[in-house]
Amino acid sequence: MRKKALKAAFPHTLPVMAGYLFLGIGFGILLESKGFSFLWAFFMSVIIYAGSMQYAGIDLLAAGASPLYTAMMTLIIQIRHLFYGLSLIEKYKSAGKKKPLLIHELTDETYSLVCSCEPPKDVDPSLFYLFISMLDHSYWIIGCTLGALLGSLFTFNTAGIDFVMTALFIVIFTNQWLEQKDHRPAVIGVACSAVCLVLFGPDRFIIPAMISIALILTVFRRSLEKEASDHEDP
Amino acid sequence: MRIPDSQALVLVLIMAAITFLVRMLPFLLFPGSKETPPYIVYLGKVLPFAIIGMLVVYCLKNVQVTQAPFGLPELIAGVCIVAVHVWKRNTLLSIGGGTLLYMFLVQAVFH
Known part of the structure; x- marks a missing residue:
């Protein structure tokens, strides 16, 4: 075992x-x-x-x-x-x-x-x-x-x-993208992080990025959840 | 001269304790013995997709796009990784090949 x-x-x-x-x-x-x-x-x-x-x-x-x-x-x-x-x-x-x-x-x-x-x-x-x-x-x-x-x-x-770590995350991101029909959570993650990176700079962006990701996922919960459960039903 | 061992030990222990606490906090708030609130279950389902996206950006956060080489090594290697991965679906090939390509680019092409 x-x-x-x-x-x-x-x-x-x-x-x-x-x-x-x-x-x-x-x-x-x-x-x-x-x-x-x-x-x-x-x-x-x-x-x-x-x-x-x-x-x-x-x-x-x-x-x-x-x-x-x-x-x-x-x-x-x-x-x-x-x-x-x-x-x-x-x-x-x-x-x-x-x-x-x-x-x-x-x-x-x-x-x-x-x-x-x-x-x-x-x-x-x-x-x-x-x-x-x-x-x-x-x-x-x-x-x-x-x-x-x-x-x-x-x-x-x-x-x-050190690019090996970036490569690992890119590959996992690609895998998730190929396997998932609903790409909105992935897009929300990249978009919020990229916008916060531009606004707050590399040393300060992670907390605003986390907050904005959580907020947007919460606001669109109904629509995102519906999509997720639609996929579970055959 | 570096700081004495005792002082270094205090700092290392602080780093370790806070790191563990941050990792632990969600599990403390929502222990396995209780029913997890539906909102948290929902976040657990959608967050991984958003977070991996966030981690990709996090890895690239120090790339300078306004001055040479304008993030080109990262862009070229990144596009190749996605292309090779969609084509072959071989994780090690995509990661290994992409990293070697990136190393070649920063060492031999854009240095």
Whole structure:
């Protein structure tokens, strides 16, 4: 049962493996350059486990930021995770003891996999999601620690490798688009984010984007819900 | 000189605690033991499509379209990824090929 779930989960995590190893190594190199050993890289990747937050964390640590400022920055950078939990309440409902770990390991990439990958019929779904989450986390821990340990040995030109995450989201977006008849939620997500990005700039757009997405989805609930239930009926 | 270990530990713990709390909050508000309100169930159904769109924009947020190379590497790689994916439906090919193409573009063409 376990082996089957692991086998089913592993192939889905390959793109994340590539992305996390390289982004993790990048993090490790940067953190080490600020005077923090690989133990810190390991520790942070285990207990924080968030890509953009850990990168921001390097600056906070290097500058010796105040606890209050650190808390505020973390909240602003991580607030988008509220949406992930909100859309997985039903999926994770029966996870039981696995739930705290599933929640801790809910990154952007893991969320996108959990949303888009269907577990095989003969596999416990929450075990399948747990393996996806744990595999992703292990790639991240390995990447971060390796980067801090042997950072100086990586000399080939990796510029642009971080695009692997963008590519992952574009592919999932394309998949959803092809599978879904109603494209309005996807369009609302892109349009609200793009408009807010132009209005508020790259560092401040995520909260207005979340609010406007939630508002528009709420206002058009009746019409969007009707469309969704029409699809469920054969 | 960097800050002492004790101070760094406090900051790391704050980052970890707040990150976990944000991830946890929806599950605290709507525990599995209770019937989830229909509005939240509805959001759970439509949000994933909107959020993946938001994440695509989030990844591209620092692209400068007003100065060289005008976001061309991202645009070219992005269009190729969608085209190859619609054509072959092979996730690894689309992601791997798209990333290699992007790396080639920023390292060799638009550097």
